[in-house]
Amino acid sequence: MKNDLERDIEELRLSMYKAYQKEPDGPEVLKISQALDEMLNKVQWLKYNS
Numbered sequence: 001m002k003n004d005l006e007r008d009i010e011e012l013r014l015s016m017y018k019a020y021q022k023e024p025d026g027p028e029v030l031k032i033s034q035a036l037d038e039m040l041n042k043v044q045w046l047k048y049n050s
Helices: 002-022 027-048
Strands: none
Touching: 002 027
């Protein structure tokens, strides 16, 4: 599961970077950033609770 999560995080990072290049202040950047935050929080939780 951790490898899947890490892959998903990397994909989201790339998506956020592309969205930022298109429209730095666009709503898509915020949406992706929030999803990325949730995934990173999950990784932290798994790290400390496994």
